[in-house]
Amino acid sequence: MNDTETVAMPVETPGLVDFPREKLTKKAITADHPTWCPGCGDFAVLASYYKVLEKRQVDHEKIVTLAGIGCSSRFPYFVNGYGAHFIHGRGVPLASGVSLSRPDLKVFLFGGDGDGFSIGGNHLDHGARKNINLTYVIMDNFVYGLTKKQTSPTSPIGFKSKTDPQGAVDQPVIAMKKLVASGATFIARTHAAQVNHMIQMIERAMDHQGFSVIECLSECVEFYPGAFDPANPRKGGSFELIQEKKWDGTAEDEMRHDVTDELAAYKLAMLPFPGVFGVFYQSDRPTKNALEKRWVDQSREKIGQASDLDILQKTFDRMK
Numbered sequence: 202m203n204d205t206e207t208v209a210m211p212v213e214t215p216g217l218v219d220f221p222r223e224k225l226t227k228k229a230i231t232a233d234h235p236t237w238c239p240g241c242g243d244f245a246v247l248a249s250y251y252k253v254l255e256k257r258q259v260d261h262e263k264i265v266t267l268a269g270i271g272c273s274s275r276f277p278y279f280v281n282g283y284g285a286h287f288i289h290g291r292g293v294p295l296a297s298g299v300s301l302s303r304p305d306l307k308v309f310l311f312g313g314d315g316d317g318f319s320i321g322g323n324h325l326d327h328g329a330r331k332n333i334n335l336t337y338v339i340m341d342n343f344v345y346g347l348t349k350k351q352t353s354p355t356s357p358i359g360f361k362s363k364t365d366p367q368g369a370v371d372q373p374v375i376a377m378k379k380l381v382a383s384g385a386t387f388i389a390r391t392h393a394a395q396v397n398h399m400i401q402m403i404e405r406a407m408d409h410q411g412f413s414v415i416e417c418l419s420e421c422v423e424f425y426p427g428a429f430d431p432a433n434p435r436k437g438g439s440f441e442l443i444q445e446k447k448w449d450g451t452a453e454d455e456m457r458h459d460v461t462d463e464l465a466a467y468k469l470a471m472l473p474f475p476g477v478f479g480v481f482y483q484s485d486r487p488t489k490n491a492l493e494k495r496w497v498d499q500s501r502e503k504i505g506q507a508s509d510l511d512i513l514q515k516t517f518d519r520m521k
């Protein structure tokens with residue numbers, strides 16, 4: 202097998218026998234009452250997440266909801282399931298560890314633009330290039346919401362905040378450009394005011410084997426109201442969808458977007474705000490989970506399928 206082939210991963214949970222299941226309902230997945238400001242875009246993202254889990258009837262014990270720190274990162278409190286609200290910017294390493302050690306779980310990570318592109322920017326790049334199997338939703342509101350209005354890495358030039366009272370002067374990170382360059386193998390963009398589209402994107406992301414990441418424009422009504430009106434038809438904007446190739450041989454298909462074309466994805470990412478929405482890029486490069494498993498399996502075969510305990514004991518014996 203060469204490294205470009207996709208490696209199938211087992212999905213059984215070790216030691217778990219089949220048992221009759223009750224239908225997974227929204228009530229069963231809902232935990233605490235969300236504490237965001239009334240009108241915050243994050244409510245719709247959470248509702249879409251509930252909807253996807255319910256629609257897809259994900260095994261309840263396999264749902265893992267992880268996050269960094271920020272308003273958007275409060276997700277794990279509101280989901281009844283395994284999860285952790287972790288350190289600011291460190292969600293990707295945490296989620297990577299969970300995914301690599303328990304490939305049978307459905308690992309979801311949520312966070313903000315500050316969490317993902319500023320303090321966690323480096324982690325995002327490495328999680329993406331390693332193609333760790335997880336789904337990461339970045340709720341981009343162009344501001345630090347939780348800490349009450351500082352300039353974020355995605356704030357546009359001129360944005361007035363507590364850290365830039367005269368208006369931001371630094372070139373912002375363009376989320377989709379960064380994501381395409383990162384090596385993530387599923388990259389999509391959506392808007393919290395477009396719930397059906399958001400649900401579709403989350404479903405496609407969770408079905409993808411590898412590092413799937415979604416930029417979701419989610420308005421901070423408290424500290425950056427109206428930021429995404431240009432992408433909201435109900436506020437006079439336009440929500441332009443990417444037309445994906447259907448490979449049907451028609452003339453119009455020539456004009457459609459090939460999601461496997463990285464350069465085409467980068468060109469879409471360069472469109473001026475509000476840009477376009479949908480799947481920018483997708484590739485079936487093998488995951489680190491699968492490559493690591495192959496290496497572990499081969500090593501185990503070499504040592505006669507010894508148990509984890511035997512291997513540990515032998516390692517200790519060698520150290521004596």
Ligand SMILES: Cc1ncc(C[n+]2csc(CCOP(=O)(O)OP(=O)(O)O)c2C)c(N)n1
Binds near residue numbers: 271
């Ligand atoms: C190491 C560390 N640095 C800084 C902070 C303070 N802090 C908490 S949340 C946050 C920014 C949150 O912004 P974002 O990630 O965009 O999330 P939002 O609140 O906008 O959803 C900062 C700077 C922290 N908690 N830990």
Ligand code: SF4
Binds near residue numbers: 272
């Ligand atoms: S401060 Fe902004 S991001 Fe945070 S809950 Fe309020 S509206 Fe939402």
Ligand SMILES: [Mg+2]
Binds near residue numbers: 271314340341343353
């Ligand atoms: Mg933010």
